[in-house]
Amino acid sequence: MSTEQILAMWRMWQEAQGLSDRTIHERASTVGRLLAFSGVEALGLMPMHILAYCARPGLSGASRATYHESIRAYCAWLVKAELRTDNPALKTPSPKRVKSQPRPVQDAHVSDLVARANRARTQTYILFAALAGLRVHEIAKLHGRDFQGDILTVTGKGGKTAQMPLHPILVEEAFHYPSNEYWFHSYTGEAEHVSAHAVSKAIRDTMRRAGFVGKPHQLRHWYGTTLLAEGADLRIVQTLMRHESPATTAIYTRVDVSQQRSAMARLCLPGSDTIPPLAA
Known part of the structure; x- marks a missing residue:
């Protein structure tokens, strides 16, 4: 055989x-x-x-x-x-999978990317990555049938399907695309829709034009970290990012040094406000 x-x-x-x-x-x-x-x-x-x-x-x-x-x-x-x-x-040994920390793009970069997009479809790629947290392979296969009003049905990693509400900007964006076919047809005509690689390349090229080097997935990181930073409940963000475990979502909680210092300032030594001096 x-x-x-x-x-x-x-x-x-x-x-x-x-x-x-x-x-x-x-x-x-x-x-x-x-x-x-x-x-x-x-x-x-x-x-x-x-x-x-x-x-x-x-x-x-x-x-x-x-x-x-x-x-x-x-x-x-x-x-x-x-x-x-x-x-x-x-x-053979199973390689250790090191948990990576999210690396979201900066807030200013998001608006720069939208402005620097050289095609309407590229701008839509960026918007769905940043405002829906879609992965490039999920963006590539967007179809008109996936949308019902402000609800998007998306099939993601592992073939798992979920429904999620759309940001108002994305609801408006959907009006510019067909309701009964794939949104992004392949330029070569060899496939029903554009490839995930083509989506990734378009976003990465736009990042370079905006003056920084990054990866499309960093827009998904921005989506998760920004939702949490704005006070959204961890469990809700978990469902929006379609994570199986809240522990995965929790890594998107950004903690900066000022927050750490503020927390440390609340720490008191029990029973005494001062530490008695001692001889060396």
């Missing part, structure tokens, strides 16, 4: 699981790169191949962990499908 046939079988398995196309594609890409890197066929993976791939210099901790998760899923499937009797991923 060829590598292509085996990967096609794995794809069918994941589709039967109900996994999202994005998850399936990302897993397949990771395993495909691993096999090419290792110079082996689909059934020839050894622990040393996985170790070498995940230990490559320059990878972030998050990337190592994500790649290893995809590889573990593939190897576990090989055993379940009775294509192998052993699971080579079990003989």
Whole structure:
């Protein structure tokens, strides 16, 4: 059985699981790169191949962990499908996933980005990232049927669907787009809608024109941190950001030094207002 046939079988398995196309594609890409890197066929993976791939210099901790998760899923499937009797991923360590802190763009940058957009669709990308917290792959596939008045239905990470109210600016923005088709058609015509990469590139290019280097996801970070800073309840922000756990949302709570000093000023030593001097 060829590598292509085996990967096609794995794809069918994941589709039967109900996994999202994005998850399936990302897993397949990771395993495909691993096999090419290792110079082996689909059934020839050894622990040393996985170790070498995940230990490559320059990878972030998050990337190592994500790649290893995809590889573990593939190897576990090989055993379940009775294509192998052993699971080579079990003989490798799981990379530690370091929790990263949010890095929101500055308030001034948000308005600069809207002003610097060179196309109407790019401006809409930016607005939905900043005022709805959408990820680039969610923006890319916006469709008229996703909107019912001021309610947006969005299918995000892991194929999970949620409904959320829209900011008034976004309700107004929706009037400029079709109600029965994808909003952002591919420029090449090779797909029904623009790719997530194209959305990301458009926003990153606009960031450069605005005089700073950043990533589109920082607009989502701005969305979460600003909601919390303006006093929105943590649980409400969790639902708006579509996080499974409030602990994930909690990292978006920004605490600056002045707030820390203010808190420390309230700290009193019990039983005494002064500390008696002692000889050295």
